[in-house]
Amino acid sequence: DQQVKQNSPSLSVQEGRISILNCDYTNSMFDYFLWYKKYPAEGPTFLISISSIKDKNEDGRFTVFLNKSAKHLSLHIVPSQPGDSAVYFCAANHPKGGGANNLFFGTGTRLTVIP
Amino acid sequence: DARVTQTPRDKVTEMGQEVTMRCQPILGHNTVFWYRQTMMQGLELLAYFRNRAPLDDSGMPKDRFSAEMPDATLATLKIQPSEPRDSAVYFCASGRTGVVGEQFFGPGTRLTVL
Numbered sequence: 001d002q003q004v005k006q007n008s009p010s011l012s013v014q015e016g017r018i019s020i021l022n023c024d025y026t027n028s029m030f031d032y033f034l035w036y037k038k039y040p041a042e043g044p045t046f047l048i049s050i051s052s053i054k055d056k057n058e059d060g061r062f063t064v065f066l067n068k069s070a071k072h073l074s075l076h077i078v079p080s081q082p083g084d085s086a087v088y089f090c091a092a093n094h095p096k097g098g099g100a101n102n103l104f105f106g107t108g109t110r111l112t113v114i115p
Numbered sequence: 116d117a118r119v120t121q122t123p124r125d126k127v128t129e130m131g132q133e134v135t136m137r138c139q140p141i142l143g144h145n146t147v148f149w150y151r152q153t154m155m156q157g158l159e160l161l162a163y164f165r166n167r168a169p170l171d172d173s174g175m176p177k178d179r180f181s182a183e184m185p186d187a188t189l190a191t192l193k194i195q196p197s198e199p200r201d202s203a204v205y206f207c208a209s210g211r212t213g214v215v216g217e218q219f220f221g222p223g224t225r226l227t228v229l
Contacts, residue, residue, distance in 0.1 A: 002156075032215045043119070043206050043220030044158070051215075089158060093216045102171070103218060105150075107157030 003027045004092050006106035014114050019077040021109050023090030026071065032093035034103070035064060035075050037086045044089055048075070080113045087111070117141045119221035121207050127227045133195040136224045138207030139188055147190045148208040148218060149175075149182055158206070164190065165212060197228045 005024045013019045021035075031052045036044035050057040050064045050073070057064050063076045077084055090106040120139045128134055140147050149161040162172035162182040172182060179198070184190045194201055204225050208218040 006157075034216045036220075041222070043208070043222050045220065046217070049216055091158075091216070102163070103148075103160070103216060105158035105160075107155070 004106040010110040012112045016079045019080045021075040030092035034091045036089040121221035131196045136192045138190040140209030144209035146210045150206040152204045
């Protein structure tokens with residue numbers, strides 16, 4: 001059973017516009033949320049994160065919003081650039097295992113930024 | 116430039132053969148994770164280790180998969196016997212306890228079982 005869901009498998013956006021990627025989760029025990037970016041033939045790389053005690057975190061063109069009551073988070077990319085074209089994975093951390101990080105990943109959203 | 120390395124990058128094998136995938140975590144990292152990427156499940160956790168001890172391998176089919184860390188610089192994932200449904204990309208990641216959510220991924224091993 002998927003505890004982290006990305007319901008949009010793909011998204012296309014014009015260069016310069018905003019990209020909004022969405023993620024929903026079911027487990028209220030998750031304490032940290034992350035976005036990873038993946039290019040073809042490479043492993044995912046960390047992009048941005050947010051603690052469950054916050055509702056927004058911004059890093060340059062990337063902002064993550066968290067709505068705990070709705071169990072929803074989103075990643076905003078403004079302005080979108082062709083180099084942002086990749087698969088984006090949402091992940092949630094469960095605080096178990098004596099401190100070992102235990103991430104649950106969504107199925108990913110493929111973002112295509114059209115020049 | 117510290118990074119996680121995985122070998123082989125690509126593996127094609129026939130059903131029933133043994134497959135071994137290797138991972139070298141980043142020096143100083145004490146947690147290692149194995150994931151499988153499929154279209155339907157996304158990144159699926161198979162097993163993870165802390166300080167070389169297995170903490171959770173509940174995501175792994177026990178009858179054919181096994182994961183070990185013979186030493187701090189090597190993690191292995193074995194499939195015996197392999198089946199066509201095992202075809203996927205397998206990622207290894209490493210991190211440090213106490214650094215929430217930090218996982219650095221290797222480039223993956225693309226496995227094709229014919």
